[in-house]
Amino acid sequence: MRVLAIADVEERWLTAASARECLQGYDLIVSCGDLDARYLEHIVTMANVPLLYVWGNHDTAYRLHTPEGCRSIEGRIAEYRGVRFMGLGGSVRYNDRVFGFTERDMYWRMLRLSLAAKAQGGVDVLVTHTPPRGYGDLDDLPHQGFDAFNTCLEMLSPRYLLHGHIHPEYGRIARGCVHPADTEILNCCGYRELELSAPAAPRSTRRGYLGVDRI
Numbered sequence: 001m002r003v004l005a006i007a008d009v010e011e012r013w014l015t016a017a018s019a020r021e022c023l024q025g026y027d028l029i030v031s032c033g034d035l036d037a038r039y040l041e042h043i044v045t046m047a048n049v050p051l052l053y054v055w056g057n058h059d060t061a062y063r064l065h066t067p068e069g070c071r072s073i074e075g076r077i078a079e080y081r082g083v084r085f086m087g088l089g090g091s092v093r094y095n096d097r098v099f100g101f102t103e104r105d106m107y108w109r110m111l112r113l114s115l116a117a118k119a120q121g122g123v124d125v126l127v128t129h130t131p132p133r134g135y136g137d138l139d140d141l142p143h144q145g146f147d148a149f150n151t152c153l154e155m156l157s158p159r160y161l162l163h164g165h166i167h168p169e170y171g172r173i174a175r176g177c178v179h180p181a182d183t184e185i186l187n188c189c190g191y192r193e194l195e196l197s198a199p200a201a202p203r204s205t206r207r208g209y210l211g212v213d214r215i
Contacts, residue, residue, distance in 0.1 A: 001081050001196045004047075005188040007032035007129070007164025008056070010039050014046075014191075023047040028080055028196075031070075032164035032188050033089050033129035034058045040067035050080060050215050054089030056129045056164060057098040057142075071215060073127060075109065077117055080215040082198025084123040086113060086158070088149070091130045091165060094142045107148040114155045116210035121203030124196065126152060126161045126183070135177055135185050136166055143170070153181040160194065161185045 004026045006014075013022055023046050031040055033056025044051040044067075051070040055062055071078065073087030088110055093100030101109065117123045130145045131137045132153065137145030143166060153161065160183065166173055167189050176186045186192050 001027045001083060001198075003028045003030060003194050003196055005030045005032060005162045005186065005192045005194065006035065006043070007188045007190070008034045008167060009190045010035065011191055014043055015039070019043070019046040023049075028052070030085070030125075030127055030162060030188075032056070032127060032162050034164060037062060037065045037067040040070050044069045052078060052080075052085055052087070052127065052215075054087040054127050054129055055099045056089060057091035057100055059089070060097070060099050071213075073213075075113060076213060077113065077120070077123060077210070078213045078215055083125065083196045084117075084121075084203070084212065085125045085127055086117055086123040086156075087127045088113065088152075089127075089129045092141060092144050092146065101146075103147060106146045107151070110146075110148040110152045113210065114152050117156055120212055122156050123158050124160070124199065126156070126158045128161060128163045130165045131163045131185060131187070132161070132179065135179060136163070136174060136187055138166065138170060138173075150179070153179050153183045157181045158183055159196075162188050162192070164189050 029051040031053035132149035133147040
């Protein structure tokens with residue numbers, strides 16, 4: 001399954017007249033946040049495949065206008081073609097105008113969702129807006145990552161963590177690294193491409209409260 005992951009920066013090639021042709025061959029779009037709802041709507045229309053998204057710290061406008069035709073996985077687990085995604089958006093709360101959380105709040109939010117995921121066979125991809133603390137983040141408060149995500153990776157060991165928030169122009173920042181939990185962490189600011197395949201062993205597909213949404 002060919003996946004296009006996007007975040008933070010609107011790419012010209014995705015808004016050009018040739019966008020429909022350029023998006024052919026992708027099976028899924030994943031947004032890691034801080035992208036205008038209308039940008040996501042344009043992409044999902046041009047690609048004609050599912051688009052999953054989490055909220056970035058600057059996406060409070062989603063409260064008034066959610067991206068139509070797209071699927072929020074904010075605080076949820078979703079499965080597409082056998083691949084499971086878990087979404088935890090937002091940043092460290094550095095003022096009252098952003099979609100943000102304290103470390104403590106994110107920890108309990110993460111734990112609740114991770115326990116549900118673990119009980120149902122785990123997840124393949126963790127989609128966040130910020131990276132884990134110490135793995136591609138910065139030292140200033142607005143751009144610090146969450147240590148709660150390190151705990152999440154230790155609990156679930158997904159194949160990938162996709163995030164945005166840290167722009168390349170902020171300095172010499174690695175676009176990817178591998179966590180000690182064997183999760184590949186990818187900074188998707190702008191866009192990244194990756195290939196995903198379903199695990200060989202079948203897993204639970206229980207629906208309901210904190211269940212798995214099958215797309």
